[in-house]
Every structure is written in structure tokens, then in C-alpha cells.
Amino acid sequence: MTRDPQAALTALNRFGFGARGGAAGDFVNAASDPRGFVKADLQRPAAPRLEMPGLQPTPALAEMVFAYQAEVKQAPHAAKANATTATAIAEAAPSADAKPAAAKMASADMSSKMASMDMQPKGNADALMRENEGAKPKAPKPLNVIQRTFRAEALARVQRALQADCGFGERLVTFWSNHFCVSAAKGQLGRMWAGSFEREAIRPHVFGRFHEMLMAVEQHPAMLFFLDNQQSLGPDSRAGQNRKRGLNENLAREIMELHTLGVGSGYTQADVTSLARIITGWTFVGRQGKLGPPGTFLFNAHAHEPGPQTLLGKTYPDSGLAQGEAALADIAHHPATAKFIAAKFARHFVADDPPPALTARLHDVFRKTDGDLLALATTLVDSDDAWQVPLTKMRSPYEYLIATGRLLDHIPDEPGRYLGGLNMLGQPLWAPSGPNGFPDTNAAWAAPEGMKLRLDIAAEVASRVGDNVDPRDLLQLVAAGASSQDTRHTIERAESRQQALALLLMSPEFQRR
Amino acid sequence: METNVDCCENRRLVTSRRAFLLGGASFAAWAYLPKFARAADGRDPRLIVVILRGALDGLATVAPVGDPDYAALHGSIALTSDGPHAATMLDSFFVLHPSMPEFARMYRDKQAAVIHAVSTPYRDRSHFDGQDVLESGFAGPGRVQSGWLNRALEGLPKGEHVANGLAIGATTPLVLRGAAPTVGWAPATLPPAADDTAVRLLDLYQHRDPALASALSQGLQLEKAALGEDMKAKPGGNNVAAMRLVARGAAKVMAADDGPRIAALAFDGWDTHANEGGPVGRLAQLLSGLDGALGDFQSGLGERWRDTVVVVATEFGRTARINGTEGTDHGTGTVALLAGGAVKGGRVIADWPGLKVANLYEGRDLAPTTDLRAALKGVLRDHLGIGEALLATNVFPDSAAVKPMQGLVG
Numbered sequence: 001m002t003r004d005p006q007a008a009l010t011a012l013n014r015f016g017f018g019a020r021g022g023a024a025g026d027f028v029n030a031a032s033d034p035r036g037f038v039k040a041d042l043q044r045p046a047a048p049r050l051e052m053p054g055l056q057p058t059p060a061l062a063e064m065v066f067a068y069q070a071e072v073k074q075a076p077h078a079a080k081a082n083a084t085t086a087t088a089i090a091e092a093a094p095s096a097d098a099k100p101a102a103a104k105m106a107s108a109d110m111s112s113k114m115a116s117m118d119m120q121p122k123g124n125a126d127a128l129m130r131e132n133e134g135a136k137p138k139a140p141k142p143l144n145v146i147q148r149t150f151r152a153e154a155l156a157r158v159q160r161a162l163q164a165d166c167g168f169g170e171r172l173v174t175f176w177s178n179h180f181c182v183s184a185a186k187g188q189l190g191r192m193w194a195g196s197f198e199r200e201a202i203r204p205h206v207f208g209r210f211h212e213m214l215m216a217v218e219q220h221p222a223m224l225f226f227l228d229n230q231q232s233l234g235p236d237s238r239a240g241q242n243r244k245r246g247l248n249e250n251l252a253r254e255i256m257e258l259h260t261l262g263v264g265s266g267y268t269q270a271d272v273t274s275l276a277r278i279i280t281g282w283t284f285v286g287r288q289g290k291l292g293p294p295g296t297f298l299f300n301a302h303a304h305e306p307g308p309q310t311l312l313g314k315t316y317p318d319s320g321l322a323q324g325e326a327a328l329a330d331i332a333h334h335p336a337t338a339k340f341i342a343a344k345f346a347r348h349f350v351a352d353d354p355p356p357a358l359t360a361r362l363h364d365v366f367r368k369t370d371g372d373l374l375a376l377a378t379t380l381v382d383s384d385d386a387w388q389v390p391l392t393k394m395r396s397p398y399e400y401l402i403a404t405g406r407l408l409d410h411i412p413d414e415p416g417r418y419l420g421g422l423n424m425l426g427q428p429l430w431a432p433s434g435p436n437g438f439p440d441t442n443a444a445w446a447a448p449e450g451m452k453l454r455l456d457i458a459a460e461v462a463s464r465v466g467d468n469v470d471p472r473d474l475l476q477l478v479a480a481g482a483s484s485q486d487t488r489h490t491i492e493r494a495e496s497r498q499q500a501l502a503l504l505l506m507s508p509e510f511q512r513r
Numbered sequence: 514m515e516t517n518v519d520c521c522e523n524r525r526l527v528t529s530r531r532a533f534l535l536g537g538a539s540f541a542a543w544a545y546l547p548k549f550a551r552a553a554d555g556r557d558p559r560l561i562v563v564i565l566r567g568a569l570d571g572l573a574t575v576a577p578v579g580d581p582d583y584a585a586l587h588g589s590i591a592l593t594s595d596g597p598h599a600a601t602m603l604d605s606f607f608v609l610h611p612s613m614p615e616f617a618r619m620y621r622d623k624q625a626a627v628i629h630a631v632s633t634p635y636r637d638r639s640h641f642d643g644q645d646v647l648e649s650g651f652a653g654p655g656r657v658q659s660g661w662l663n664r665a666l667e668g669l670p671k672g673e674h675v676a677n678g679l680a681i682g683a684t685t686p687l688v689l690r691g692a693a694p695t696v697g698w699a700p701a702t703l704p705p706a707a708d709d710t711a712v713r714l715l716d717l718y719q720h721r722d723p724a725l726a727s728a729l730s731q732g733l734q735l736e737k738a739a740l741g742e743d744m745k746a747k748p749g750g751n752n753v754a755a756m757r758l759v760a761r762g763a764a765k766v767m768a769a770d771d772g773p774r775i776a777a778l779a780f781d782g783w784d785t786h787a788n789e790g791g792p793v794g795r796l797a798q799l800l801s802g803l804d805g806a807l808g809d810f811q812s813g814l815g816e817r818w819r820d821t822v823v824v825v826a827t828e829f830g831r832t833a834r835i836n837g838t839e840g841t842d843h844g845t846g847t848v849a850l851l852a853g854g855a856v857k858g859g860r861v862i863a864d865w866p867g868l869k870v871a872n873l874y875e876g877r878d879l880a881p882t883t884d885l886r887a888a889l890k891g892v893l894r895d896h897l898g899i900g901e902a903l904l905a906t907n908v909f910p911d912s913a914a915v916k917p918m919q920g921l922v923g
Contacts, residue, residue: 231787231838246837250786253638253843263639264654269875272638433781436641443658446725449697452732459710490717499710506714508722 005481007034010387013395013513014349017167018403019477021469027480030166038381041169042374048169048206050199052156058196058221061149062295065192066287068145146192150184153195154415154429161402162411169206172377174398175348177202177430178437180217180259182226184430189225194430197222210341210371211332218255218328219297221284227251227435234280234305247305252276254435260331262340271312275331277305278316279324338366342376344440349380351389352441358385391512394445396438397425399513400454404461404505407474425453455506462501471500479509540763541685541697542773543663547897548670558855558896559767559821560775561810562662564686565803566644567783569827571847572879573796574613575627575861579606582868586834590791598792603627607861611792612801615808616852620859625807625852626921628888629863632829632881636874638843640784643828648687650886650909659691661889662777665908666693668899675773689777694731696773753802756780760806764813775897780806783827787838807852819854822896822922826885832877833868846879849888855896855922862918884915891918 008031012019015038019026030037041047056064143151161170177198184194201220205213217223224230228250233239235246252275257263281304285292292298299321308317314330316323331337342363346354362379369375380386395403401421405412412418422429432438439445471491475483487507494500504510549556576592577583578600584591592600592608600608601617607629609617619625635646635654642654650661675696685695711733718726759778766772782799789796803825811818830847846866851858866872866880874880886909893899893908894917905913 228787228838233837235837240837245839247842248786248836248838248840249842257639263637263642269638269877434640442724446728448728448731450732451725451729455711455714455729455732484721486717486720490713494713495709499713502710503714503717507717508725511725512722 003031004034005031005479007031007387008037009479009482009509010034010391011037011166013391013403014386014393015166015168015171015381017161017164017170017399018406018510020162020406021409021474021477024409026165027477031480034387035381038166038168039378041164041166042207042377042381044169045207048173048203050156050160050203054152055156055199056149056196058193058200059293059295061192061196062189062221062284062287064145064149065188066294069188069287146188150191150194151415151419153199154419155412157195157198157429158402158405158415158418159411162405167402168377168381171349171399172206172373173198173203175345176206176213176373178432178440179344180213180223181432181435181437182222182430183432183435185428186226190222193222193225198430205373207374207377208372210337210366210373211329213373214259214328214332215325217259218251218279219282221295221297224251224282224284224297227254229279230283232276232280233303234277236307237280237303237305239300239303240280240305247273247276247280249273249276252279255328256331258436260340261334261336265336265340267312274309274311275327278309278311278327280305281321282324332371335367338363338371341371342366345376345380348440350386351392352443355385355389358383392442393513394442395511395513396440396445397422397427397450398429400425400511401457403510404458407478407505407510408461408465408469421457424457425450454511455502458502458505459498461505462498465498465501469497469501471497471504474501475504475507475509478504483507483509540759540776540778541689541695542675542763542767542776543666543689544675544694544696544773545666546672546675546771547774548672549898557817557820558774559814559817559853560892560896561763561767561821561823561853562688562777563803563806563823563825564644564648564688564777564779565783565825565827566640566779566781567785567827568640568643568829568831568843569783569847570785570789570796570831570841571629571631571827572830572833573789573791573841574610574800574850575603575629575848576600576608576610577606577629577865577868578608580865580868586868587791588835589839590789590794590796590835592792600792603861606865607863610797610800612797613804615804615811616850619807619811619852623859624854624856625850626856626858627861627863628849628851628883628885628918629861630846630866630879630881631849631883631885631888632846633885635829636845638829638845640828640843645687647826647828647885650688650889652909652911657687660686660688660777661908662688662775663691663693663695665893665897665899665904666691666775667907668893668903669775669897673771675771686777686779688779753798753805756802756806757809760809761813764810768814768817778806785831785840786836786842787840789835789840810852821853822855822892823850823852824889824892825850825852826889830879833873833879834877844878845874846881849885851888851892851921857920857923883918886912886915887918888921890915891921893917895920895922 008027011030011034012026161167164170180202182190182194182197184191197220201216201223202213205216228248232248232251233243233245240246249272253272256267256272256275261267281300283298283300283303285294285296285298287294291300301320304320306318308315309323311327312330312334316327319326343359346359346362350358361383362376365375365379401418419429427438471494475488475491487509490503490507491500494503572583572587573590573592576587578592578594592610594600594602594608598611600611603609603620607627609620616625633643633646634652635643645654645657648660649657650664651657685697689695711729715726715730718729763776763778767774767776780803785796788794807823810821810823814821826849827847830844831841832844836842864882866882868879870876872880890901890904890909893904894901899908901917904917909915
């Protein structure tokens with residue numbers, strides 16, 4: 001039946017989001033043609049795109065935020081709690097709190113065999129509620145538009161990952177989205193736009209060219225807002241002179257340090273400042289909509305630093321917006337960028353210390369194909385190294401929770417459990433602690449407390465699933481002939497099906513990729 | 514998840530589940546008591562290292578108002594020694610930010626000192642590399658898996674395991690990461706998995722995946738959280754509340770006879786690129802949190818404060834001149850703060866480079882004239898008795914030329 005179980009496990013776990021339960025037959029399919037199983041995703045150019053009724057474009061979301069803010073201003077007392085604490089509580093932790101989201105969750109629970117990922121710590125929820133004491137006894141407040149939007153975006157992403165066949169395309173989306181991260185924890189716009197940023201700037205380019213993704217990212221309002229570029233004014237520009245304000249080099253630095261060249265690749269402080277000047281005027285239309293529809297990218301010539309700029313030894317004449325576009329194109333094609341991206345890509349998919357030959361090959365392809373990301377992904381799948389290096393990386397919390405949901409064959413209609421689980425395990429959705437994104441090494445995810453929390457979550461999930469599944473069958477779906485005898489015995493000898501399922505979810509076969 | 518969605522300029526917002534609870538602050542300690550604890554001479558030193566991540570504006574924290582160029586450079590956010598929000602005079606040249614009354618009091622009591630124009634050996638301006646250098650103790654950036662404080666523990670005689678209700682920390686700051694085991698706290702969360710399940714899983718890991726076996730067995734040593742009832746995070750809780758929560762918890766466990774002696778804390782959020790604020794505003798808020806934390810250390814440690822040194826350090830400073838958005842960009846020289854009953858305080862230690870453009874580092878940053886490692890070595894040697902040879906090789910590799918600063922402690 002299964003021809004190459006180890007390769008099947010690699011296809012499912014290293015490249016994908018893990019085997020689905022039910023009748024999907026993922027393991028069997030992967031075993032019969034492991035590479036083909038992974039590459040099927042690459043053959044559908046539109047696969048990474050995510051368009052669903054109800055998911056709005058960035059400008060429409062901006063209008064909604066501005067309208068909401070105006071409403072709050074009108075009725076500060078009524079809306080205030082919603083605007084701040086309730087956002088985090090209701091979105092991320094619809095648990096003990098008697099909010100409508102929680103109520104919905106509770107009823108969903110009863111009809112669902114799906115395990116709980118609702119691990120919002122009780123003590124924390126209590127503390128959160130205490131602070132909200134004044135509001136608690138009253139009728140539950142409806143979610144505000146920012147909370148609703150964030151949840152809808154999160155749900156769409158989770159559902160897509162749960163339903164994907166192999167999931168390699170979605171894994172690529174999460175890789176690039178983390179590489180070019182914004183933070184949903186920065187302000188209301190940041191929260192509102194986190195999902196649309198990924199849909200608009202990342203997904204369309206996952207099978208495209210690196211420089212196209214780079215341009216889309218750096219001109220996206222969410223990124224401009226996240227790294228303060230809408231505040232940066234050319235000191236000698238008209239706006240800079242009038243308002244006596246000037247540069248903010250935050251975005252320029254992170255473009256070079258984190259998005260393209262990589263730190264220590266030879267650029268200087270002067271280059272950072274130069275790029276900051278070059279991209280002055282890159283902003284987005286604000287609430288008044290004087291220069292276009294609010295929430296759209298805007299090149300504001302009045303804020304742009306006049307004059308030529310020298311960057312990495314090359315002089316860029318002042319051609320307005322084109323000056324920055326030319327500079328970004330050159331940075332995208334810089335040898336240091338190819339090197340940086342190839343190493344990060346191999347490290348994410350293969351090993352903390354990937355084989356140098358693999359990294360060199362990816363580097364080479366990136367350079368020779370003008371940063372063709374489809375070619376990069378294809379090269380990875382085609383390389384023997386990617387299949388031979390043992391599965392030693394830990395699944396990230398997102399990968400762990402998604403793999404669990406896939407195996408248990410449940411598509412939620414509500415993202416709260418996933419959001420809560422991600423918070424708890426240290427990977428809050430779209431909210432890394434800095435512009436360098438979430439860490440990508442075993443040191444980060446196989447840490448002692450993290451392991452204990454994973455176990456607690458696995459036990460909680462298993463206790464909710466009850467006796468409805470046979471963990472021995474699930475082990476067949478997950479790893480079949482690639483499972484170790486130790487794991488098989490541990491599961492068979494467990495004292496209950498619940499315990500067996502918890503052990504399966506924590507087994508190396510399930511945790512490593 | 515960040516709760517104060519309206520006020521987050523800072524780039525390091527939420528890192529972990531614990532940060533979710535505590536808003537960007539973490540605590541970890543050495544898992545053992547040094548053998549000299551409770552020794553006959555009664556000296557029982559405690560050391561707390563506080564890492565400020567994001568790069569503290571040293572010129573805004575301890576401002577050189579006596580420097581003729583300071584006011585113009587720091588512009589609208591410069592501190593003054595008079596007016597409605599007057600800064601506290603430390604001497605005839607330096608003032609302390611007005612939101613730090615606790616530190617001012619300690620300074621007056623000669624229990625606090627400032628080291629100015631200080632920097633690690635790192636000279637570029639990446640947070641992540643800068644933090645690596647600050648915390649690893651190496652002379653340059655690189656992927657190092659251990660921190661100087663952890664390696665310094667090798668120079669200490671290892672006594673009993675700390676008995677407090679502490680757990681292995683998931684977020685041990687790099688400065689304290691390494692071979693020597695550490696503990697932190699983890700507030701009670703889910704109902705934990707049954708012991709029996711954990712034992713079975715450990716057994717499986719021991720056969721199949723020793724690395725996970727080691728991680729999980731440490732994780733399972735969870736004991737009661739160090740957090741008391743009063744220690745839970747509050748919604749809308751910002752960095753200020755988080756800093757104080759962590760400081761109070763740290764002081765509480767460190768005050769105990771069998772509590773840890775050597776700990777590290779990390780506070781996030783100091784990356785003030787825009788709207789930094791002067792005597793009031795965003796940085797002022799953060800500094801008041803830090804100041805409150807120092808006060809909490811003192812009150813929480815009680816009579817142990819006498820033997821305590823708290824070191825506050827950051828990865829680098831910020832530009833001397835404010836940027837175009839009333840903030841400051843990444844710079845070089847900054848301040849380090851010392852507080853504690855064991856500190857020889859009441860002074861600002863600085864070889865002041867001056868703020869004339871020609872004197873600024875690369876024409877933009879406060880030039881560093883003191884190597885932070887000299888101060889750290891001085892503390893480790895004189896407070897914990899760690900030998901200079903170990904300091905120059907293991908603790909701060911290749912740093913023999915950087916001599917320990919004399920007389921910081923005593």
C-alpha cells in the first residue's frame with residue numbers, strides 16, 4: 001500500500017501542514033508520489049490567493065476604522081471599553097468571559113466533537129474580567145468592527161490551512177508573511193489591516209517574483225503604518241519645512257536589515273539614511289481623503305526629500321516615486337539579498353543548520369531566475385537534501401494547532417480557540433514582538449515551558465474529543481509505516497483513548513517536521 | 514495579546530504567552546543558591562540584571578543639561594532643570610528624568626549611580642544584533658546560545674536548588690541562558706495534563722527524542738507560580754504595569770532565604786522612534802515603570818536590599834539629535850544604571866565626550882567613552898567575587914583589555 005512511508009511523512013510534515021483525518025487519504029497519496037503530492041500546490045497559480053465574500057480590501061477597511069473612530073469620539077463612554085481591552089479579550093480569548101463570542105463558542109462546543117483549543121488561562125481571564133468589573137454584569141457588548149474584521153480574517157486563514165490538500169502553498173504564505181511581518185498589535189489600523197496585508201501584498205506574489213512582493217509590501221499601507229513611514233518627511237521637502245519635522249528611518253532600516261540584504265551584509269548607516277530619504281513621501285491617504293481614497297498608497301511629492309541620493313554606491317536622481325522604486329528594485333537584486341533569502345528559506349523548511357549545498361543551490365536559483373519564488377520553491381522540493389535531512393525541526397505553534405485540527409477533521413466556524421492557543425504558545429496571530437517576525441529555530445519552540453504547554457493543550461484537546469476516535473487509526477493516518485515502534489507501543493498501551501490521543505499529538509512523529 | 518491597542522508605537526510588542534500576561538516583561542533566575550549564601554560572614558549578595566530592549570535614550574534619561582549643545586540637539590523633548598516638569602539635579606551637569614523619583618531618592622541615599630556615555634562594543638545599529646552583543650557578552654554579534662550572566666555562574670560555588678515556587682522559564686533572556694539551569698515563573702494556566710500522561714510521554718521521548726525529553730522534563734518541574742493573587746496582569750495593563758508586576762514578583766521570590774540570588778529581567782518597549790516625549794509622554798511613562806520597578810525591588814527585598822546590586826542596561830543609545838518625528842533613531846552611547854544597597858552611589862560616572870557635532874559618534878550619536886563590560890566586570894568581581902581571568906575569557910570572551918571598573922560596589 002504505502003510505498004515510501006518516510007518520504008510521505010516528509011511531504012506531509014516538512015512541506016505541508018500534516019495529514020488530514022477522515023477519508024482524505026493524505027498519507028497514502030503522499031507515499032505513492034511524495035514530490036508530486038507536494039508540487040501539486042505549485043501547479044495552481046492562484047492557490048495562495050484568498051478571496052472570500054466578506055473579506056474587504058484595505059481602503060474599505062480603513063473607511064470602517066475611521067467611521068468607527070468617529071463614532072467612538074461621538075459616544076466615548078459607550079464605545080471606550082470595546083475599543084481597548086475588549087478587543088484583545090474578545091478576539092483572542094473568548095473563554096470564561098461572558099461575551100457573545102464566548103456564548104457562541106459554548107454552543108458550538110456542544111454540537112462539536114472538535115477538541116478544545118480554548119486554552120485561555122483561567123487566572124488570566126479572571127484578571128481581565130476583574131478590570132472590566134463595571135461592565136461585566138451588563139448585557140454582553142457586541143464586537144466592534146475591528147474585532148469582527150480581525151476574527152473574520154483569522155478564520156479565513158485557519159480554514160484555508162485546515163482544508164488545503166498538502167498545504168505547501170499555505171506554508172509558503174506563512175513563511176513570506178512572517179518574513180515581511182506587520183503587527184496586529186500596533187493600533188487599530190494595524191489590527192484591521194493585518195489580514196488584508198497578507199491577502200494583498202503577500203499571497204498574490206508567493207509564486208511570483210521577489211521584487212514584486214517587496215514592492216507590494218513596502219507600498220502597502222499596513223507596512224507603511226507599522227514601521228512609521230507615513231510620519232517620515234523629507235527634511236527639505238515642503239511638508240518637512242512647513243511642519244518642522246523630518247526623517248524617521250525605521251522602515252528604511254528594516255527593509256535593508258530584515259526584508260532584503262540582511263544585517264551585516266555591508267550596508268552602512270549612511271545607506272539607511274539615504275534609503276529613508278528616498279522613500280520619504282511613501283504614505284497612505286488618511287481619513288480626510290484629500291489626495292485619494294482613504295487607506296490607499298500615496299506618493300506625496302510634498303513630503304519627498306528633493307534631490308539625488310546615493311545608496312550602496314549608486315546615485316539615484318530625484319524622480320519622485322520612481323526613485324524609491326528603482327532603489328528597491330536594485331536592493332531586491334543585490335547578491336546579499338539572494339544569499340539572505342536562500343539561507344532563511346532553507347532554515348525554515350529543512351533544518352536550523354541546513355546543508356550548505358542546499359542553501360547554495362537556492363541562492364543560485366534565486367539569482368539566476370530574477371528572484372522567481374516559484375522556482376525557489378520548486379528547487380527546494382526537487383532537491384534531495386530536503387528529503388534526506390531528518391525531520392528535526394519543531395512545528396511552530398501555528399503548525400501544531402493547524403495539524404491538530406486537520407487530523408481531527410474539524411473546520412471551525414469561529415477562530416477563538418486558535419487565537420487563544422497561539423497566544424498561549426507564544427505565537428499570537430500576526431503579532432510578532434518585532435519586525436523580525438517569529439523565531440524559526442528549535443531553541444524557540446522546543447523550550448521547556450512551551451513543551452509543557454503543548455502537552456497540556458494536547459491533553460485538553462484529547463479530553464474533548466473523547467472516545468470518538470481510535471488513536472491507533474489516527475497514527476496510521478499521521479505516519480503509518482513511518483511511525484516508530486516506540487510511539488506505536490506508547491499509544492497502544494495508553495490507559496485510555498484520550499491519553500493515547502494526547503500522546504499521539506505529542507509524539508515526535510507529530511511534533512517534528 | 515496586546516491590550517492597549519491604541520498606544521503601541523513600540524515594535525516589540527508581544528513575545529510570548531508570558532508576555533501576553535505581562536505585557537513585554539520577563540523574569541528568570543539561576544536555579545541554584547551560590548554556596549556562599551548564608552555564609553558565616555553574613556554577606557549574601559543578590560544581583561539583578563535588567564535588560565531594556567529597544568535601546569534606551571540615555572540622553573533623555575540622564576540629561577547633560579550642562580552641555581551647551583544638549584538643548585538644541587534634543588530639541589522639543591529636551592529636559593530642563595526648571596519649569597513645571599523640572600528634572601532632578603544629580604550634580605552640576607546632569608539631571609535625572611523627572612519621572613524617576615525612586616531612583617532620585619536612592620541616588621541621594623548613595624544607593625544609586627549612573628554610568629554615562631557607555632556602550633557595549635557593538636557599533637552598528639541593529640536591535641537584534643545589539644541585544645545579542647549586550648546579552649551574550651561577546652565582542653561582536655553572532656549566533657551565541659549563552660549569555661554572560663549564565664557563564665559567570667561557573668565562577669560561583671553551586672549550592673542547593675532554589676526551593677521557591679518557580680518554574681523553568683520559556684522566555685529566559687539570552688543574558689541568563691546557557692549551561693547553568695535557570696528558573697522563572699509560569700502562572701498557572703490550563704489544568705495540567707495528568708502526571709501519568711506526562712510520564713508516558715517522557716518515556717517515549719527518552720527512547721525516541723532525547724532533546725524533547727530534556728525540554729519536557731524541565732517544563733514539568735513547574736511548581737506553584739510565583740505570582741500571588743495581587744500579581745495578575747491587568748487589562749489595559751501597559752508596559753508600566755508589567756514592569757512593576759514582574760519586579761514585585763522577582764523581589765518576592767528573591768527575598769526568601771531559599772529564593773534565587775541571581776536573576777535577569779527583560780523589559781521591552783524602549784524603541785522610541787516617534788513622539789518620544791520629554792518630561793511627560795511616552796518615554797516618561799516607560800521610565801516611571803522602570804523607576805517603580807526599582808522601588809519595588811527595594812521594598813520587596815527588605816533587609817536583603819543592603820546586599821543587592823541592580824544593573825540596568827540596554828543594547829545601545831539613540832541619536833543625539835531628535836529625528837523628524839519628535840523621536841530618536843538608533844544610536845550608540847547611552848546610560849547604564851546601578852541601584853541597590855551594595856552600590857557605592859550618589860555619582861554619575863562619565864568621561865564626558867561632549868555633544869559638539871565633531872564629538873558625536875559618526876556625527877550623530879553620543880560617543881561611547883566607557884565600555885559597558887568594564888562596569889559589568891567591576892560588579893561581578895566586587896559583588897560576587899568572580900575572578901578576573903574568568904571574566905576576561907569565559908564571561909566576556911576576548912576582553913582582557915577591558916579592565917574591571919573599580920569601586921562600584923562596597
